[in-house]
Amino acid sequence: MAGLPADANFLAPLIAETLLDRLSMVTRDFRHILLIGAHDPALTAHLRATGTRLTLFEAGPRLAASTGALCGEADSIDLPPGSFDLIVWPGGLEAVNDVPGALVRMRALLAPDGLLLGAFVGDGSLARQRRAVMTDGVRTVARLHPQIDLSAIGNLLQRTGFALPVVDVDALTVRYGDWFALVRDLRAAGLSSQLAPAPPPLTREEAARIAAAFAAQADPDGRVAEIFRIVHFSGWAPHPDQPQPARRGSGMASLAEALKPKT
Secondary structure, three states, X not given: OOOOOOOOOOHHHHHHHHHHHHHHOOOOOOOEEEEEOOOOHHHHHHHHHOOOXXXXXXXXXXXXXXXXXXXXXXXXXXXXXXXXXXXXXXXXXXXXXXXXXHHHHHHHHEEEEEEEEEEEEOOOOOHHHXXXXXXXXXXXXXXXXXXXXXXHHHHHHHHOOOEEEEEEEEEEEEEEOOHHHHHHHHHHOOOOOOOOOOOOOOOHHHHHHHHHHHHOOOOOOOOEEEEEEEEEEEEEOOOOOXXXXXXXOOOOOOHHHHHOOOO
16 A cells, blocks of 8 residues: 555455455445445445445544535434445444443444345554553553454354344555554554543653553564554345245265265
8 A cells, every 4th residue: 555645545446445355246236325435436436336325333433524414323324214225334343431331333324125235453463562552660550442353253243133233354564664654554544542431641751651662562673563453344134035044954965974984
């Protein structure tokens, strides 16, 4: 992403591209779309270009005002049930106060056979950053959001009423010359702490200790490889015409027989 400004959200276009690729494989039209987080202009423009009705929703008042989006918390969106046949959520689920409540709300907003398609930075991300902030001499307080793993989001999609849930992950490695460059990227991507109450600010000495602990994990060339695990998820609002799983116990083939070595 060399063409982006130094303070740009480099994750937004990457996530947008993968979501559009996945959406291109869905062979149906969507007339009413809800986009939660218009962080990538190309994604917004593409969805608008389809000729559908597009509603934007933002958690941040400043960004909502600049994009003409509705503003509020994703777990309490106040819109009529069944209003949308597609909800696109390119990042932010991991920062919601009530993740199950947010998914319940998404399910309620979808019309039958509507699709929820999203992504977020998930469990296993930023391992070197997490080790660095726990170094000696730094106050032990929560400074990073809890992370959601693959099994948790898959179970949550099922528990909140979604059919045909799909979850997978892409690992993105980004190499940093110092900890402060990583912090700039996290702030640009909206991944800095939004915990309430906010943790006390780092002292200059604490920041220096974290930066040194981060640098100590560098490769021989002096750069630190940090991993962002992008979790992609999708689920459908149930509809009678959707494929249904076979009834339990209805299989006619024996797995034991299939696994026997051939002679």
